[in-house]
Amino acid sequence: MKDERRVPRRRFREFLNDGEWEQHKLRDVLSLLKDGTHGTYKDVRNGVYLLSAKNIKNGCVNIDESDRKISFKDYERIHTNFKLKVGDILMTIVGTIGDTAILSRIDKLTFQRSVAFLRPTRELNNIFLKYTIETKYFQKELDNRKTISAQPGIYLGEIEQIGVKITGKINEQQKIGEYFNSLDRIINLNQHKLEKLKALKKAYLTQMFPSDGECKPKLRFAGFNEEWKDYKVKDICGISTGMSNTQDKIVDGMYPFYVRSPIIERSNKYLYDEEAVLTVGDGVGTGKVFHYVNGKYDLHQRVYRMFGFDKGVLGRYFYHYFSNHFYDRVMAMTAKTSVDSVRLEMISDMNIIAPSIEEQNKIANFLDRLNNFIDIQQRKIEKLQAIKKSYLNEMFI
Structure with missing residues (x-):
């Protein structure tokens, strides 16, 4: 009986009748x-x-x-x-x-x-x-x-x-190799584009927020000149953690369930229905700000939520500012301890500097669009990598 595994599932047309590998x-x-x-x-x-x-x-x-x-x-x-x-x-x-x-x-x-x-x-x-x-x-x-x-x-x-x-056909080997080489070149080109977008975002973040000790950024939208105001996080929003555990996740749950990673799990319950910024309280991602959410969601007990932005700082602006500054603050404050974890006061006592609501909105919209470009590019790369993985399984034995 012919061993089916000696012929790949997908083969170039000109080699279909060339026998087994x-x-x-x-x-x-x-x-x-x-x-x-x-x-x-x-x-x-x-x-x-x-x-x-x-x-x-x-x-x-x-x-x-x-x-x-x-x-x-x-x-x-x-x-x-x-x-x-x-x-x-x-x-x-x-x-x-x-x-x-x-x-x-x-x-x-x-x-x-x-x-x-x-x-x-x-x-x-x-x-x-x-x-x-x-x-x-x-x-x-x-x-x-x-x-x-x-x-x-x-x-x-x-x-x-x-x-x-x-395959014993050297020309078939060459054609398969060149196909995957071309696919890798496309993936690498898109990876370079993603890296450039991330570098561009990093440069904008450096220019669009004031440096330490300064009250104005180096780069502003036209028509805005006033100095920015200083706030404490505890004065502009509420702060708490979730109440759920990782085992509460449901594969096909109705609501997003935010845990201590960039991966969004699912849950059949929601704890909150609000606009919030989330940061990891301990573990590998300590101090990372993975998510901005606006709607119903479930939340892990070791993830902090900042919510109720109604005191002069927009939630979306807060997300971009906090994402750019909080992780470095946590690393500096935990450098002398044996366990990395976020304490409430690390968040509540952090200074946030912000312009008028109108300018905040322009900054948030601009950075939202940039994040969207980055997300689209990341998904494109993931799709190409999935195609490569699938074809590797089908074109080799």
């Missing part, structure tokens, strides 16, 4: 499998970059001027018995396991043992192999074979034993 151990389709240097070296100012797993991200080798450099003499010692080649696949094998990149330059760089080098034989396209490694199957194999100590890691002997299914 071949099963191999990874070692049988590689001419090189080696990890980076295990040695210790003296840092130098001018030399060769000694990179590690942290430099492999989003399918690229990311180099910063602050990265370590070693001498050319040490570099020559490392590569006495083998040389890196353009087109070699880099794979992280310590810490974060299974991230990949294709080496596009070999001058003035090498890697520590947290990165493995995979060089396919001439019968296997390197880009095709890179995306084979990214499949759910291969990533699961890496996860099952890793060792856990101070940092997760995987031995080369385990990697070479992993089974891979590949």
Whole structure:
């Protein structure tokens, strides 16, 4: 009986009748499998970059001027018995396991043992192999074979034993590889656009709110000149926490349930029906301001709500100001304690500086629109990533 798993669910039209893919151990389709240097070296100012797993991200080798450099003499010692080649696949094998990149330059760089080098034989396209490694199957194999100590890691002997299914048609390999390469380029372009939008927002926030000790911002809408007023948070809104627990969430609940993360859960009850700004009281997101809400919602007992904005400060303006300032305040105030958590007075005694209601409204509208652009761009990236994930499962075996 034909093994259906030897043919991918989705295939380019011209290869539909080209038969089944071949099963191999990874070692049988590689001419090189080696990890980076295990040695210790003296840092130098001018030399060769000694990179590690942290430099492999989003399918690229990311180099910063602050990265370590070693001498050319040490570099020559490392590569006495083998040389890196353009087109070699880099794979992280310590810490974060299974991230990949294709080496596009070999001058003035090498890697520590947290990165493995995979060089396919001439019968296997390197880009095709890179995306084979990214499949759910291969990533699961890496996860099952890793060792856990101070940092997760995987031995080369385990990697070479992993089974891979590949098409014997090199032109089919190339077409699949190029398809995913093109998809990654689109994702990266959109990621850069998102980063630019976030940087633009950060710049505007710096310019549109007064610096410490000042009463006017550097950048204002035309027609506004008066100094801003200083308030305490406790004087402009109410402050309390929710009363629900994480186990109160219902998958298809009627109301949004805000917990200690950016993720919005659901609940079949609501505690409040109001305009509010929410901040995390403890845990990983302590002091982060993830949500502005206006309507019915449920709330976790360790999430603070600021509500009842009717004393000269708009809720939407408060959200943008508070989001930009509160986290740094919390980190500064908890730096000397062993447990990060928000205390009521951290919120209530915080100063908020604000202009007239009319100017607040213009600022809030502008930043709302900018946030909307960012959200749209983020959703676009998530959709592209979902397409890639789905096609990886369908176009590989």
